[in-house]
Amino acid sequence: MNAISKREQNTKGLPSAMIWGYIATLIFMVGDGLEHGWLSPYLIEHGLTVQQSSTLFAAYGAILAIASYFSGVLTEAWGPRKVMIAGLVIWLVGQILFIEYGLKPHNYAVMLPTYAIRGFGYPLFCYSFLVWVTYRSPERILATAIGLFWAAWSGGLYVVGSYFPAYMIPKIGYIGLMWSAVVWVLIGGLIGVVVVKGQVHEREGNGKEKLKNLLSGLTICIEKPKIAIGGVVRIINSTGVGALPIFFPLYLSSEYGYSTEEWLQIWGTMWVANISFNLVIPYISDKWLGWRKTIMWIGSFGCGVMTLVMLYTPQMFGHNFWALTVVGIFFGIVLCGYVPLSALVSSLAPEKKGSAMAIVSFGAGMSYFIAPAIVGTFIGSMGVHGVMWIFAGLYFVSAILMIFMKLPGEEKQNKSNYSPEKQVG
Known part of the structure; x- marks a missing residue:
C-alpha cells in the first residue's frame, strides 16, 4: 500500500506536519541565506576579484545542482527524513569548515571546496520536503501548497536572511553572523526531521532496480x-535574480553611492x-489564469521587463x-x-512525481551555477x-518555451476548439 493514505490525499486542508515543515524550511533557509546578500562584496573588499568571487559561487552552484537532482530521486528511494538528515549534517560540516579554515x-x-560542500545541504533538506508536499497535497490545492513552500523558502533565504544581517552586522560582525x-x-x-515522517512512494527491488530509480x-x-x-x-527562473547579489550591489555602491545596508x-x-x-x-493560477499562462506572462515576461527596469x-x-x-517590490511580485511550475511539471508525470521534481530541483540548483x-x-x-x-x-x-508546456487536457481542449466539425457553418 502506498505510504500516503487516500484519506490524507483527500483532506480539505494541509496536514499539521506540513505546516511545521514550512516553518522548518523558513528557519533552515534563514541560516543558509545570511551571507547571500553581502558575501561577494565582502570577499572582493578583502582581496578577491569579481571573477574569483563568481568562481566561488559557481562551484557552490555546481554542487547544489547535483544535490538538487538527487534530492528528488533519493526522497523516493530512501524517504524524506533520511535525506533531510543528510542535508542537515552536510550543511553544518561545510559551514564550520568554511568559517574556520576559509573565511x-x-x-x-x-573557501572553494568547503563552500561547495555546504552546497549539498539545503537542497537535500528542503527539496526532499518539497517532494513530500507534492505527494501529500490534493491536486486542487497543489499550486497553493507549493506556493506556501516557496513562501517559506524565500522568506527565510531572502527576507529574514536580508533584514537580520542588516541589523546584526554592526553588532556581531560578519564572522559572528556566519556562526x-x-x-x-x-x-x-531538528524541527524538520521530527515532523516529516513516512515514505512518499513505496520502493522495492534489488540494487539494480534502485539504481534504475536513481536514474x-x-x-x-x-x-x-x-x-x-x-x-x-x-x-532561467532563478538565474537572473540569483545573480544580482554577486555584482549589482557593487555597481550601485560604486556608481550611485548605495550602502550595503x-x-x-x-x-x-x-x-x-x-x-x-x-x-x-x-491562487489566481489555480482558479482562473491557469498554470502555464501564469508562468509565461507574469513570471517569464514580467521578470524580463523588471530586470531592465x-x-x-x-x-x-x-x-x-x-x-x-x-x-524591487514589483520584481518580487512578478x-x-x-x-x-512545480505543479505543472509534476502533473506531467503523476506516477513519477519524484523523478519530475528531481528535474525541477536540478534546474533550481543549476541556476546557482549558471x-x-x-x-x-x-x-x-x-x-x-x-x-x-x-x-x-x-x-x-522562458516565455517562449512555455508555449510548448501545455498539459494534455489543454491540448485536447485546443483540438476540440479547432475541430473540423466546429469549423463547418
Missing part, C-alpha cells in the same frame, strides 16, 4: 520532453513582496532608495509567476548593462 584566514583555496547561521539551521533542521530523473526527460523544458525554465533593505523588501503574493498569484532606474533617478525599492558563470564570463567584456540584458533575454526565452 577567517581569507584562504581562497579552502549565528549554524544556530538557525540546527533549529530548523529515472534523467530517463523521464526522454520519455516526456516537456519535463526537460520545465527544467530549463526553472534554471541600503541594498540589503531593498533586497529584503523585494522578497517581502514576493512572499505576500506567493499565495495570491498561485531595475537596471535603468538608478540612471533615471540616481541614488533614490525609494524608487529602487518600488522596483517572480511569483513561476510558482506554478548565474555566477555568466557574471564571471561577461562582466569584464560587456559590463553590468550587458550582463543585465543577458538575464532579461533569458527571461523572454
